[in-house]
Structure formats: C-alpha cells, structure tokens
Amino acid sequence: MSLLTVQGLGKSFGGVKAVDGISFEVAPGELLALIGPNGAGKSTTFNMVNGQIKPNTGSITLGGRELTDLKPREIWRLGVGRTFQIAETFSSLTVVENVQMALISADGRLFSLWRKAAEHKRAEALALLNQVGMAAQADRPCSVLAYGDVKRVELAIAMANDPKLLLMDEPTAGMAPKERNELMALTKRLVVERGMAVLFTEHSMDVVFAYADRMIVLARGRLIAEGQPAEIRDHPKVQEVYFGSGKTFEKKTPGTPSLQEAA
Numbered sequence: 001m002s003l004l005t006v007q008g009l010g011k012s013f014g015g016v017k018a019v020d021g022i023s024f025e026v027a028p029g030e031l032l033a034l035i036g037p038n039g040a041g042k043s044t045t046f047n048m049v050n051g052q053i054k055p056n057t058g059s060i061t062l063g064g065r066e067l068t069d070l071k072p073r074e075i076w077r078l079g080v081g082r083t084f085q086i087a088e089t090f091s092s093l094t095v096v097e098n099v100q101m102a103l104i105s106a107d108g109r110l111f112s113l114w115r116k117a118a119e120h121k122r123a124e125a126l127a128l129l130n131q132v133g134m135a136a137q138a139d140r141p142c143s144v145l146a147y148g149d150v151k152r153v154e155l156a157i158a159m160a161n162d163p164k165l166l167l168m169d170e171p172t173a174g175m176a177p178k179e180r181n182e183l184m185a186l187t188k189r190l191v192v193e194r195g196m197a198v199l200f201t202e203h204s205m206d207v208v209f210a211y212a213d214r215m216i217v218l219a220r221g222r223l224i225a226e227g228q229p230a231e232i233r234d235h236p237k238v239q240e241v242y243f244g245s246g247k248t249f250e251k252k253t254p255g256t257p258s259l260q261e262a263a
C-alpha cells in the first residue's frame with residue numbers, strides 16, 4: 001500500500017511544460033530517488049508535493065488524503081517534511097536549541113515565556129540528536145560544526161515533526177565522499193527504523209545507486225523510466241538522456257555501478 005500517490009501531475013510555466021503528466025508512488029519505508037538532467041522537472045515536482053507550487057493537472061495524495069488544495073504548512077502538519085540543498089539551521093543557536101525550536105514549532109505552540117528556553121523540550125531534542133549521532137555535540141553552536149554534522153542536525157530537525165514522508169533536495173551536495181556515505185547510511189537507517197518514506201533528488205549517481213531502493217527518471221518533464229537501480233542503469237532511454245550531459249553510466253566491476261565524468 002503506497003503512502004504517497006502522484007497521478008497525472010502537470011505544471012507549465014508559460015509555454016514550458018516543466019512537469020508533464022507524471023505518476024508514481026512511494027511506499028512507507030522506501031527510499032525513492034528522483035533523478036534527471038538539469039531542467040528535467042525535479043524541483044518543480046518537489047515543490048508541488050510540499051504545496052509551494054500548485055499543479056495545473058493531476059492529484060497528489062498522502063495516505064489517501066488529497067494535498068493539492070492545501071497550503072504548505074497544512075501539508076507539513078500532515079507529515080511531509082523537507083530538507084534543503086543547503087542545510088538550514090540557525091548558526092547562532094546551539095545544536096540542541098535548533099532541535100528544540102523545531103519541536104516547539106511542530107507542537108504548533110508559541111514559545112511559553114514562563115519556561116526557561118534551555119529546558120523546553122530538551123530531553124526530547126536530545127533523544128532526536130542521539131538518533132543522528134549528535135547528542136555529544138548538543139551544546140555546541142551550529143556555527144562551529146563540520147558541514148556533515150550540520151546535515152545530521154538538519155535531519156534531527158526534520159524528524160521533530162515526525163514526518164511520514166521526507167523530501168530531501170540533493171542531500172549530499174557539497175559533501176566529501178566519506179561524509180556523503182555516512183549521511184545516506186544514516187538516512188537509510190532512519191527510513192528502516194521509523195518506517196518513514198524518503199523521496200530524494202541527487203546528482204551524485206554513486207549515492208543513488210548505493211542507497212536508493214527504487215528510482216524514477218524524469219527528462220523534459222516526462223517520467224521516462226522507473227525501477228530498481230540495476231534496471232535503471234541499463235535502461236536505454238536513461239542512457240540516451242544522460243548522453244551528452246557529460247555523464248555516462250559505467251560498471252567498474254560487476255555489480256558495482258559508478259558514474260564516470262567524461263573528459
């Protein structure tokens with residue numbers, strides 16, 4: 001049974017069909033990668049799922065509930081979280097304060113002045129930081145963290161709303177290979193442990209092939225392929241759209257896919 005169901009989704013900007021009647025599903029506990037060359041319609045799709053852009057056609061349902069007529073805040077409340085290409089944390093606050101703020105926001109309450117900021121939901125925030133391996137750094141300001149650690153804090157912030165579906169916009173952009181793998185392994189663990197679904201875009205094909213359970217491929221707004229990473233790598237239409245972009249899929253050794261940058 002799917003959690004997110006997208007049917008016939010379309011959006012045009014002037015004469016450009018940014019997204020052209022796409023349909024796909026995401027199941028609970030699934031890590032689904034959305035890939036495609038520049039301008040394929042990935043961001044527009046993301047922005048429609050979280051309500052920032054209204055589609056011209058089609059429907060998006062979460063657990064059977066239609067989302068297309070809801071505001072972004074209402075969609076977030078129903079359990080659709082998002083992380084961004086550049087991590088969004090308050091650098092002047094400590095790690096734990098950032099998560100505390102998110103917990104307060106998820107409660108939908110204004111900060112109560114009669115309680116000290118330092119105590120508000122601290123235990124809950126620390127439990128979330130523990131899940132992402134950041135409890136030991138709870139009282140450090142976010143501004144002094146390594147970028148990979150900021151991304152972990154961002155995940156804890158996203159978890160504060162207990163999302164059923166997390167949209168991750170190029171989660172590993174700007175990260176070194178080791179950090180990339182650590183972040184994706186952590187994401188995979190959260191998906192399995194919480195039964196959460198993740199829909200993510202990613203330009204790094206190594207990450208996609210190593211961690212995605214399934215992939216969907218967009219080109220010029222259309223969904224051109226869908227399947228397991230191994231099926232997608234060998235898919236002729238996918239090879240075709242990536243040909244000319246400077247990227248080709250190649251197998252280094254049998255069963256170890258990688259992306260080669262053409263000279």
Ligand SMILES: Nc1ncnc2c1ncn2[C@@H]1O[C@H](COP(=O)(O)OP(=O)(O)OP(=O)(O)O)[C@@H](O)[C@H]1O
Nearest residue numbers: 013016017018036037038039040041042043044045
């Ligand atoms: N607000 C907008 N106004 C006009 N055209 C837009 C707008 N947003 C996107 N487009 C166009 O829609 C198409 C799809 O863009 P989109 O940003 O969704 O692609 P993308 O796959 O996310 O690309 P990238 O990988 O470069 O981020 C592109 O042709 C883009 O120029």
